[in-house]
Amino acid sequence: MWRYVLPLAIFVGIAALFGVGLTINPNHVPSALLGKPVPTFSLPSVTDPDDLLSTQTLAGRVSLVNVWGTWCVECRHEHAFLVELARAGLPIYGLNVKDDRAAAIEWLSRLGDPYVTSGFDPDGIAAIEWGVTGAPETFLVGSDGTVLYKHISPLTRGVWERDFLPLLEEHCGPADCPFLAAVGGP
């Protein structure tokens, strides 16, 4: 008897799993950092070890901090859109995590470099400070240096328009964010 019911039971288990999966909205994973100042960190740049990316670099203007690595397939997926945003004038900083420097430089020269600076974090130390769970992840950092938003998974145009733009419009006007119109804002 039970063997005829077993397939249904297995299916219900898998369906329940999907149900739970649906409630985990990966685009809205709460970050402990939300609304708090960006963590203290300091990293050498990927392209120039003498150049530093640190907490101070981020102060003073609205920017994106994007976690990436050449090992991350989904990063490849979002890269073109990041380049587009950077071209529009939005400052993007990179956190290059658990990567090989030569590979990272090769990636940037081949696919285009959307980053003002990319911090080189081979051991993922700064990533821990940032509460990074994987790549790609993208933080929106306000001009006062607080984390406004965190997005996990590739940054697509849809995500950008739905989640990032409203926050951007809220936190900066055309005066301090001249790129606003170019990235889809009013």
Added chain:
Amino acid sequence: MIPEFGQLALALALCLALVQGTVPIVGAALGRADWMALARPAAAGQFVFVAIAFGALEYAFLNDDFSVLFVAEHSNSALPVFYKATAAWGGHEGSMLLWIAVLAVWTMAVAAGSRSQPQEFASRVLGVLGIVSAGVIAFAFITSNPFTRLIPAPADGNDLNPLLQDPGMIFHPPTLYVGYVGMAVPFAFAVAALLTGRLDKDWARWTRPWTVVAWLFLTVGITLGSWWAYYELGWGGWWFWDPVENSSFMPWLMATALIHSLAVTERRGIFKSWTVLLAIAAFSLSLLGTFLTRAGVLISVHAFASDPTRGLFILGLLAIFSGGSLLLFALRARNFEAEGGFKLVSREAFLLANNILLVVAAGLVLFGTLAPLIVEAIGLGKISVGPPYFNLVFLVPAVPLVALIGVGMHTAWRTMPGDALLRRVRVPAIVAVAIGVVAPFVFFDAASVLTVLAVSIALWVCASSLLDPVRRLVQRTGAPLTRGQVGMCLAHFGVGVFMLGATVTSAYNFERDFAARPGDRIEAGGYEFVFNGVRSVPGPNFVADEGEFELRDEGELLAVLKPQVRVYQVQQQPMTEAAIDSTVLRDVFVALGEPLGDNAWSVRLRVKPLIGLLWLGSGLMALGGLVAVTDRRYRVAVRKTEHATAQPAPGAA
């Protein structure tokens, strides 16, 4: 106006699908012949309106109607017309419409092919297909409408993803879809059997050819995808175990199990509830696969719920289709009585082993694909499961599975003395192992135990597949092989060929990346490469850097290879177009990397021995399926059908 007509047609198709999905099934339960007779006209009407909707979308693409959001997102006025037509399935919404269109074609085929079957049964089959169609059309209509307008219309479109601007990508999705969606047919047959409460050998004979046709399209579709990934992604790999590939591979494994289980049910009247279960599982995994690949549900774990409405809808559909049929299974399957038994050494036993191993393989792939989700759901954080897991774990069921083919196909039904079986398979086994041990050392100077084992098994399957056809040709005694038997031998020979290719390619792959300047001569992988530099080549909607390499063997020019790196103008995405020189024995694969400055370019070079056998082996499997469905016993069924249609169908008037 045309897109609105398309939308209207889709709405009408939905209405007809609802009629097709309810009235005939209720009619069958009540014994109303007139209600049952509604199944075929409703299916035909649905087909017409789906065709109009698909035509409307194609019209919008071919006429650059960028006021349609889906067209604006996936096409561009500079796109070659061929790609405009195929961009219709270059994104989620259009793919759903393609899915619906393919189902409509399958439904028409079933409507035509089921006239010899009892009306009560055929109308239930068509009814189930109607329910499936209604569910998917509703999904498209509510969450993924391809006809949504974009006002004001942009001046030009966003262009088709350059990855998809390739002939391989044009034929890959439709072929795969014909396979995926085709799994709805055995599913409908299974559910109809559950509804009827009867399942006999005739049922298996009706179901089997549909399953084989769907399976062979799935085989070709997966192969095209693998081939495309091989030359377009520029990494030289052919299988990556990513969720998208897995979700086409799992239904394939299930369908393969189903074909073998159907063979037992057709021949011996046993494995009945198991066969039904496999039919349900194969379709459920196809559904899951379609949505995982195209709906953006599981591009990565991260993207699982990128659109919660879609996700919820899909879950609802799965609950109705899979949950509903499994509930029916729980209530009804015990009515299916086995019509006999079998001994330990018998073809049934080997086919049972085949089924278990295939299901285990599918289960392991499913587990690996869903593991990140499971881990996240129980709050243990995030993990990723990659090729190391799959490569290792898949071999565990796959190696014995292939090894058993060589014995299984020479075993008699019901029972067979062990020593008689041993005598039959002895010669090919000895020959295969002898070659398998010696050949790797002769051709490649080195071999691991696993390589020797895999090569031996592959050769053994090849040899034992040829055993019966060759014996019949040489001895000219006994009954000629049926098409079904020839198809089986061909397909199994294909499995051996595939395994040989996969083993040798993986074990003796030569890889080197290096920097090259114009005029450089590079010795690598037993060949000489002369780099003649890179020039810029314009394309219709891209600009390419094209390298030129002379491939030489001891000075003799074998080929001039011209790999490209293309930058597509709209999306500004660089794409690798590898250049490949193929012969029967090996591929030489050259991909251009990036400029390193000072005229130097990074170059990726691969020599892949016997990789052609992968495509050849898969092709032989599909060809075997094609030969098998033309077997006499299915044609007899068709002839009966023609006979039956000559008379007025009862209740049709």
